[in-house]
Amino acid sequence: MRSRHRADRLLPPLVSRAGVTVLLVFIAVPVLYLIVLALSPNSTVALGGAGVRHLTLRNFADMWSAAPIARGIVNSVIIAGISAALAVILGVGAAYPLARLSFRARKPLLYSLLGSQSVPGLALLLPLYIMLAGIQGILGVRLIGGFPAIIAVYMTFGLPLATVVCFVYLRGLPRDLEEAAMVDGCTRLGALRWVVAPLMAPAMVVSLVFAFLVGWNDVLFASALQNQTVAVTLEQFGLAQAEGFGAQPLYGDLMAAALVSAVPVVALYLAFQRYLVHGLAAGALSGT
Amino acid sequence: MSQPDTAAGLTAAKAGPPGAGGGIAARPRRPRRPWWPWWPRRPRRREPAVWLVAPGTLFFALIVGIPLVIVVWTSFLRIGSGNIASWATAPFAGLGNYETGLTGPNVLGVSVLESVWISVKFSVLATVASTPIAFFAALSVYHSFRGRALLRSVYLLPYVIPGFVVALLAQLAFHDNSGAVDRLLAALHIAPVSTFWLIGPNAFWAMTFTEVWEVWPFIYLLLLAGLQAIPRDQLEAATVDGAGWWARLRYVVIPQLKGIYALAFALSTLFHFGNFTLPYIMFGNTRPAATVTLPVNIYYIAFNGFDFGIASATAVFNVLLLAVPAAVYLWVVRFRPARRAAA
Numbered sequence: 001m002r003s004r005h006r007a008d009r010l011l012p013p014l015v016s017r018a019g020v021t022v023l024l025v026f027i028a029v030p031v032l033y034l035i036v037l038a039l040s041p042n043s044t045v046a047l048g049g050a051g052v053r054h055l056t057l058r059n060f061a062d063m064w065s066a067a068p069i070a071r072g073i074v075n076s077v078i079i080a081g082i083s084a085a086l087a088v089i090l091g092v093g094a095a096y097p098l099a100r101l102s103f104r105a106r107k108p109l110l111y112s113l114l115g116s117q118s119v120p121g122l123a124l125l126l127p128l129y130i131m132l133a134g135i136q137g138i139l140g141v142r143l144i145g146g147f148p149a150i151i152a153v154y155m156t157f158g159l160p161l162a163t164v165v166c167f168v169y170l171r172g173l174p175r176d177l178e179e180a181a182m183v184d185g186c187t188r189l190g191a192l193r194w195v196v197a198p199l200m201a202p203a204m205v206v207s208l209v210f211a212f213l214v215g216w217n218d219v220l221f222a223s224a225l226q227n228q229t230v231a232v233t234l235e236q237f238g239l240a241q242a243e244g245f246g247a248q249p250l251y252g253d254l255m256a257a258a259l260v261s262a263v264p265v266v267a268l269y270l271a272f273q274r275y276l277v278h279g280l281a282a283g284a285l286s287g288t
Numbered sequence: 289m290s291q292p293d294t295a296a297g298l299t300a301a302k303a304g305p306p307g308a309g310g311g312i313a314a315r316p317r318r319p320r321r322p323w324w325p326w327w328p329r330r331p332r333r334r335e336p337a338v339w340l341v342a343p344g345t346l347f348f349a350l351i352v353g354i355p356l357v358i359v360v361w362t363s364f365l366r367i368g369s370g371n372i373a374s375w376a377t378a379p380f381a382g383l384g385n386y387e388t389g390l391t392g393p394n395v396l397g398v399s400v401l402e403s404v405w406i407s408v409k410f411s412v413l414a415t416v417a418s419t420p421i422a423f424f425a426a427l428s429v430y431h432s433f434r435g436r437a438l439l440r441s442v443y444l445l446p447y448v449i450p451g452f453v454v455a456l457l458a459q460l461a462f463h464d465n466s467g468a469v470d471r472l473l474a475a476l477h478i479a480p481v482s483t484f485w486l487i488g489p490n491a492f493w494a495m496t497f498t499e500v501w502e503v504w505p506f507i508y509l510l511l512l513a514g515l516q517a518i519p520r521d522q523l524e525a526a527t528v529d530g531a532g533w534w535a536r537l538r539y540v541v542i543p544q545l546k547g548i549y550a551l552a553f554a555l556s557t558l559f560h561f562g563n564f565t566l567p568y569i570m571f572g573n574t575r576p577a578a579t580v581t582l583p584v585n586i587y588y589i590a591f592n593g594f595d596f597g598i599a600s601a602t603a604v605f606n607v608l609l610l611a612v613p614a615a616v617y618l619w620v621v622r623f624r625p626a627r628r629a630a631a
Contacts, residue, residue, distance in 0.1 A: 006527055007520070007523040007524045007526070007527040007536070008430060008431035008432065008520075008523070009431045009533055010427045010430055010431070010515075010533055010536060010537055010541060011424075011427050011428060011533060012533055016427075016428050019424050019428060020428050020439070023421070023424070023425060023428075023443075024442065026421075026501070027442060027443070027445055027446055028442075030446075030454075030457060030461065030501065031445060031446075031449075033457070033461060033468055034453075034457050037457075037460060045460070045466075046466065047466055090343050090344040090347065091344065093340035093341065093343060093344060094340065094341045094343075094344035094345070096337060096340055097335075097337055097338045097339075097340050097341045098341065100337075101335055101337060101338055103338050105341075105345075109341065109345065111618060112352075112353075113348075114617075114618055115614060115618055116348070116352050117614075118558055118610050118611075118613065118614030118617065119352065119356065119607060119610075120561075120562050120582075120583065120603065120606045120607060120610060121562060121564065121583065122564075122583055122586045122587060122599075122603045122606065123355075123356065123359050123603040123604065123606060123607045124351070124352060124355045124356070124359075125590075126355075126359055126362070126586075126590055126596060126599055126600055126603055127354075127355035127356070127358035127359040127362065127600070128351065128355050129590075129596075130358070130362065130367070130372055130375050130596055131354075131355065131358060133372050133373045133375075134373055134374070134375060134376065136373065137373035137374065152347065152350075152351060153351055155347065156347045156348060156350075156351040156352060157351075159344055159347065159348060163344065187336075188335060188336070188337045189336065189337055189340075192337065192340075216450065217450045217451055217452065217565075219451070219452055219564065219565040219568065219569065220564045220565070220568075220583070220587070223568075224591060231450070231452040231565075234452060234453075234456060235452060235456075235568075235569050235572065238459065238569065238572060239572045239573055242459070242572060242573040243573050251460055254456060254460075255456070255457070255460070258452075258453040258456050258457065259453075261450065261453065262449050262450055262453045265448065265449070265450050266445070266449060269444065269448035270441050270444065270448065273440070273441060273444055273448075
């Protein structure tokens with residue numbers, strides 16, 4: 001028992017403790033800096049005088065009128081939310097045949113799902129932009145700057161991960177359950193709806209979270225296709241402060257807004273980190 | 289387009305027994321074909337559930353497949369600000385876009401080939417610098433102790449803060465004179481209080497440092513997963529045989545982490561290479577030449593210079609450049625356990 005306990009240790013205790021302390025400082029200092037700046041008056045931040053003496057919550061009240069942050073957050077919630085929900089629905093749909101049935105397009109589909117991860121974003125953004133511009137010119141409808149186009153884009157980018165997460169999860173589920181349902185007269189689609197889908201709830205929640213974050217964190221596509229998301233709103237707010245020609249930059253407000261847009265995301269991630277690590281562990285089991 | 293965590297799920301795809309997912313368990317036997325040849329063959333019955341894959345595939349084709357074809361096409365066309373909407377009829381430019389695009393000066397005054405070099409340096413350096421941090425972090429939370437779950441969460445913190453928030457914070461932290469970095473270095477008498485991190489050659493190091501701070505947990509996650517997959521008996525056996533921590537590390541752990549580290553190296557480098565958010569936002573108003581990575585350069589060619597032909601050519605070049613590591617990645621992640629592991 002004792003050796004079992006000892007075998008776990010891969011570092012001498014002293015090295016481990018010292019290293020962890022250094023690492024914690026390395027992680028914590030920038031995070032605390034963000035929090036302190038968000039709590040400091042604009043005038044103090046501009047002069048670099050971030051200190052803990054004059055902390056105030058005023059930035060969190062003022063930031064809403066300094067930039068259209070509320071609009072950005074609402075837009076991002078709508079865009080990322082709808083695209084994530086759609087990505088999960090299509091992802092479950094795609095994962096089921098990929099995991100359970102055999103058909104000719106199966107392998108090519110799996111490979112292109114994986115391969116798409118290494119396609120640089122700009123190689124997609126440029127053609128998408130001119131495609132949308134072309135369609136706009138022909139049909140006379142506004143696509144660039146509107147919601148549907150960017151939702152379709154984020155949904156598609158969330159799709160590979162949603163599909164793969166559900167695919168892996170499905171392979172871990174025994175087939176007997178759905179086969180029993182089918183023996184009892186359920187169709188395969190019925191079995192998917194009534195037997196498999198409820199069991200897949202955890203995979204669906206995880207896919208939903210990750211797909212949501214795709215839309216929430218993106219800057220590249222948003223700045224060209226829909227520049228009123230929270231990320232681009234903050235980017236432009238920051239740019240305006242940096243170029244503020246003599247006016248006092250509202251860096252305190254900026255950092256408060258950054259904090260507000262980061263906290264829900266961090267909470268979501270940390271709530272689901274277990275699944276993140278589990279998925280990785282399952283992958284590593286096969287021995288790379 | 290992707291977040292590093294995407295790779296997490298994708299890596300996971302390798303799990304599972306070989307051949308799982310292929311073949312239906314009990315397909316009804318097809319009736320024997322009659323000896324006379326003109327009998328109309330019964331169409332093979334398709335499982336209707338196969339069509340569930342169609343909507344996802346359709347969107348994938350529309351938003352990834354077709355654009356990839358179009359970008360190759362437009363890379364041979366002359367498309368300026370005047371004819372973006374009618375690009376289909378733009379004049380043919382041959383390979384001219386590739387020639388001027390790669391070597392010629394452009395909006396930011398940095399040629400695409402220079403940007404490639406900046407991006408390669410940036411992504412490889414960031415990965416290499418992240419490695420020891422990630423490796424130590426993974427080792428430090430392997431054994432069980434009180435507060436391990438909390439420590440694991442804290443390790444993830446830099447990675448889960450949105451990239452645009454980190455970039456904005458970095459801009460303020462590296463701000464000349466008033467930023468935390470300048471003040472800290474000046475207080476420690478390491479550098480003058482006005483080092484100019486956001487302009488000139490220093491900007492590259494500020495950017496790389498920020499990237500390391502932000503993305504090292506990705507490698508940590510993969511290494512931790514790899515560590516947890518090492519059979520515990522091996523560590524116990526080694527301990528019984530008198531192996532100390534260093535021997536366990538050297539002869540049991542490191543050999544078995546090599547594979548997953550190779551994967552982590554490739555993926556992490558790929559993601560650093562594609563990071564648009566950090567250089568774009570961190571240097572929003574200064575845009576020093578040393579930080580014009582390939583994605584930023586292409587973005588400016590397209591949306592500030594409005595030269596979509598040249599931008600397409602450089603984007604195609606970017607795809608080709610990443611095709612080799614991508615092919616290696618696909619070969620490693622083959623949806624079935626590696627042969628070596630099975631043997």
